[in-house]
Amino acid sequence: xxxxxxxxxxxxFTEEGRISATAVASLANPLGGALGxxxxxxxxxxxxxxxxxxLYVAIIVCNFPCTLVKRQRLTPIxxxxxxxxxxxxPSAPPHPPSRTSTLSKPAIxxxxxxxxxxxxxxxxxxxxxxxxxxxxxxFSSLLNQILLPYAFSEAEAGITGAxxxxxGLVFAALTSPLLDRRPALRLPxxxxxxxxxxxxxxxxxxxxxxxGVATPYAVASVLGAxxxxxxxxxxxxxAEVTWPVSPEVASTxxxxxxQLFGGVFILVMDALQDAAGRMDRALVFLAVVACIVVPLxxxxxxxxxxxxxxxxxxxxxxxxxxxxxx
Numbered sequence: 296x297x298x299x300x301x302x303x304x305x306x307x308f309t310e311e312g313r314i315s316a317t318a319v320a321s322l323a324n325p326l327g328g329a330l331g332x333x334x335x336x337x338x339x340x341x342x343x344x345x346x347x348x349x350l351y352v353a354i355i356v357c358n359f360p361c362t363l364v365k366r367q368r369l370t371p372i373x374x375x376x377x378x379x380x381x382x383x384x385p386s387a388p389p390h391p392p393s394r395t396s397t398l399s400k401p402a403i404x405x406x407x408x409x410x411x412x413x414x415x416x417x418x419x420x421x422x423x424x425x426x427x428x429x430x431x432x433x434f435s436s437l438l439n440q441i442l443l444p445y446a447f448s449e450a451e452a453g454i455t456g457a458x459x460x461x462x463g464l465v466f467a468a469l470t471s472p473l474l475d476r477r478p479a480l481r482l483p484x485x486x487x488x489x490x491x492x493x494x495x496x497x498x499x500x501x502x503x504x505x506x507g508v509a510t511p512y513a514v515a516s517v518l519g520a521x522x523x524x525x526x527x528x529x530x531x532x533x534a535e536v537t538w539p540v541s542p543e544v545a546s547t548x549x550x551x552x553x554q555l556f557g558g559v560f561i562l563v564m565d566a567l568q569d570a571a572g573r574m575d576r577a578l579v580f581l582a583v584v585a586c587i588v589v590p591l592x593x594x595x596x597x598x599x600x601x602x603x604x605x606x607x608x609x610x611x612x613x614x615x616x617x618x619x620x621x
Contacts, residue, residue: 297550301542318471318527400541416536423588428553433560445503462516463523470524488521496585500578
């Protein structure tokens with residue numbers, strides 16, 4: 296599902312609204328995770344409540360296999376409460392919002408994937424996106440283990456995690472419409488946020504040692520703001536620089552890289568935990584990795600293939616429609 300937003304943004308929106316549309320769809324995932332962490336404790340007050348809690352979650356989000364008998368043959372069907380609204384979703388808008396939304400995309404073949412790997416702009420976005428998604432996943436997953444050895448309470452660790460997500464969502468909601476309307480700000484915004492991300496991972500190396508909530512709260516808030524505002528922007532820029540390849544191909548590669556490295560980072564950080572349970576060395580590891588990839592996005596815009604082609608195709612199509620109307 297993480298790979299779907301860029302495809303639907305291209306299908307349903309123009310260049311002036313795609314980042315906002317991708318932001319809403321992509322950031323619904325961490326928002327749902329945050330809601331789950333808040334709601335689950337109310338559903339489960341004791342050990343005997345765990346089966347019911349799992350059942351309620353399963354009814355909402357999991358696929359239930361069932362069968363229909365049709366002409367003496369069993370046909371597998373999958374249905375969920377969460378997917379019921381798709382029954383009312385048309386396959387395409389009644390009027391295409393842009394020229395590129397109507398164009399057929401190349402088939403996904405080995406040659407298509409090789410063309411992506413030969414695209415410098417794709418690589419300059421793929422590597423830092425994967426690393427920063429992995430760092431964020433590992434950091435948020437191990438936040439309790441990071442803070443508790445320094446006498447922070449579970450509630451304070453939870454508030455830190457909440458600030459990481461909530462501030463990020465609010466900041467992304469503010470920046471996405473602005474970046475939609477100001478294309479000239481997109482690359483400078485990336486080149487500003489990436490060093491900020493690296494700086495926040497460095498700052499959090501020292502934050503638990505302050506033993507006060509102000510520093511972790513502040514650093515987590517800035518970290519969340521920079522991380523969440525970058526996600527829809529980078530996903531849409533990936534669709535732009537890899538066009539005419541279908542946008543979900545590049546986003547799938549990036550999200551897969553982020554999840555894969557995220558699992559590796561969690562294992563590495565767990566191994567770096569010292570005998571006292573502190574994760575100082577793990578935080579240093581995250582900071583080092585975050586700093587290593589900072590130079591890559593700085594080269595965006597100086598060279599690369601496919602830069603601006605989708606936007607140019609949309610503008611050419613709009614100009615052609617204007618000429619026909621005249």
